[in-house]
Amino acid sequence: MLVIRPYRRERAVQYAERWATMRNPIFYDFTEVGGNCTNFVSQALYAGSCVMNYTPVFGWYYVTPNERTASWTGVDYLYRFLTGNRGLGPFGEEVAEDRLEPGDVVQIGRDGEGFFHSMLSVGRDEDETPLVAAQSLDVYGKRLDDYDYDFVRFIHILGVRAMGEGGDGCFENVYEGISIQPTDDPT
Numbered sequence: 001m002l003v004i005r006p007y008r009r010e011r012a013v014q015y016a017e018r019w020a021t022m023r024n025p026i027f028y029d030f031t032e033v034g035g036n037c038t039n040f041v042s043q044a045l046y047a048g049s050c051v052m053n054y055t056p057v058f059g060w061y062y063v064t065p066n067e068r069t070a071s072w073t074g075v076d077y078l079y080r081f082l083t084g085n086r087g088l089g090p091f092g093e094e095v096a097e098d099r100l101e102p103g104d105v106v107q108i109g110r111d112g113e114g115f116f117h118s119m120l121s122v123g124r125d126e127d128e129t130p131l132v133a134a135q136s137l138d139v140y141g142k143r144l145d146d147y148d149y150d151f152v153r154f155i156h157i158l159g160v161r162a163m164g165e166g167g168d169g170c171f172e173n174v175y176e177g178i179s180i181q182p183t184d185d186p187t
Helices: 009-019 037-049 075-084 171-175
Strands: 002-005 062-064 089-095 105-110 114-124 130-134 139-143 151-163
Touching: 009 037, 009 114, 009 130, 009 171, 037 062, 037 075, 037 089, 037 114, 037 130, 037 151, 037 171, 075 089, 075 105, 075 114, 075 151, 114 139, 114 151
Parallel strands: none
Antiparallel strands: 002 151, 089 151, 105 114, 105 151, 114 130, 130 139
16 A cells, blocks of 8 residues: 655755765766756655656656666656656655745756756755756756746655655665665565
């Protein structure tokens, strides 16, 4: 039976702080093949949720560069997964900027291009401007208004659906770059 667990947003931010300007060796770096921004955000979301959704095509998971869903690495696909997910894994809703919290997702776009970049919210500055972490152009704590974009959306993570309580033991392995598998996973 699916239960809803809290999203550990502090872990997502901690992961982002460590890996925003480096590449975690357990994940492929897509920088040279379209960009690594959504891959990085998915890694941080996983660090804060420790649950993947292995539903073919419409889920959200990463095993290898060739065994992953489009939602793990694609801007619009991640948005659709998070806002439409009714199964395992993190889920959220699009919100106004004032509801943005650390660990949430920020996506920006341009007229004629659509949404093209995913970032992780990591806090706010003294003016309450959102601060973000991102890869492809690696940053941690960059002001959102320093980016060039025509429109933006904010995805607030509401929680994580999992099979039972517990099972959030992936953080240490992922954070340390050891393994994608949780410490309590028998595989």
